Amino acid sequence: MALSKLQRTRLARVLNYEDARRLAKRTLPRGVFDYVDGGAEDEVTLRRNTEAFQELRFRPRMGIWVAEPAVSTTLFGQHVSFPVLTAPCGGMRLVHPQADVGVARAAASAGTIHVVSSASGFSLEEIAESSPDRHWFQLYRYRGRGGMENLVHRAKAAGYQAIVVTVDIQVGAKRERDWRNGFSYSMRVNVANALRLGPQLARRPFWLARYILDGMPFQLANTAGMTPDAVPMALPEMTSAGSHSPTWDDVAWVRQNFDGPVLVKGVLTAEDGRKALDMGCDGLVVSNHGGRQLDGAPATMDVLPEIVEAVGDQLEILADGGVRRGGDVLKALALGAKAVLLGRPYVWGLALGGQDGVAHMVEMVRTEMQRSMQLMGCSSIHDLDRSWLMPPGNALNRSGILPD
Secondary structure, eight states: OOOOHHHHHHHHTOOSHHHHHHHHHHHSOHHHHHHHHOOSTTOHHHHHHHHHHHHOEEOOOOSOOOSSOBOOEEETTEEESSSEEEOOOTTGGGTOTTHHHHHHHHHHHTTSOEEEOTTOSSOHHHHHHHSOSOEEEEEOBOTTHHHHHHHHHHHHHTTOOEEEEEOOOSSOOOOHHHHHHTOOTTOOOOHHHHHHHHHHHHTOHHHHHHHHHTTOOOSOGGGTTOOGGGOOOOTTTOOSTTOBOOOHHHHHHHHHHOOSOEEEEEEOSHHHHHHHHHTTOOEEEEOOGGGTSSTTOOOHHHHHHHHHHHHTTTSEEEEESSOOSHHHHHHHHHTTOSEEEEOHHHHHHHHHHHHHHHHHHHHHHHHHHHHHHHHHTOOBGGGOOGGGEEOSSGGGOTTOOOOO
């Protein structure tokens, strides 16, 4: 789909995350924007995710010229051009008709990996076929073990190289912006919803027109055609019987029935990191679900060091939550992450320009990484460790070096 002149103009004006967010707010209906932008309850954890990055300071080395910083790495033996993956985000077909297909293609073009959501707007098979490159699959549990097993077998048959098991949606959080907006991305087309959401949608005629042309998809594509024991359910509420994040028993089943890497997403303690290791998992995603689940949970950067210390020499550790700049990626790597997952920034790009908008945001982060490394005197991401960072409250640690 070619970009319109308006879309090209918008992307040209996007120099950072806040630019993209501001323009996306003008593009999307309030309910859709708040669904992406918001968090749980008072959104304390949502804010803390970005604050934790901002409190970390670099310790640059001067007098060093780095012509071409090395940013490529490997994840489970798979080469990626830089350590930024696109995170699983559900409901993206409400953001743009290209949705997960556009995100997967943009990630592939950037030489990295898209982690496909169980709650994707297109089926996992459609996404894999549309962009025949590397894909990982993020797993929820739908209406009991049967729905979960169905997804794992399908992902395996479609050639997904890794399974990312999300364990932090035991129940749906109280996301108050969604409640106020009357929003759920599994809503049905009916008179009541039309009357409730009509004023929001009327203010965004461009969005409404492309959504109608896309067929007004409401159902979660990966649940279509499942057996009665695993019927489509509403996220994020997860009110259906048996619908919750996988348990450790479920993780054990995935490990036994999937040959590729298995990662556990939603880990915030060293204890759970060791639990994943004991269960034979290959990696972790340190994550609080973007501040969308337990409000008051710690920021991922606050707990990343303890998890790296506990299992970082035995598991590949990734992190998400609050990544807004290329410098944030470098800070996470310095604290021991192997890579990060990018979420809201690419979603705003998707809203503004589909696949091209996602590519714009991903490349912006890459460019910021490389520029920051040149300013730091760092030639390779593999050189990063805690010595490149000052801790918060440096007056309490005048050495300026984070403790081991």
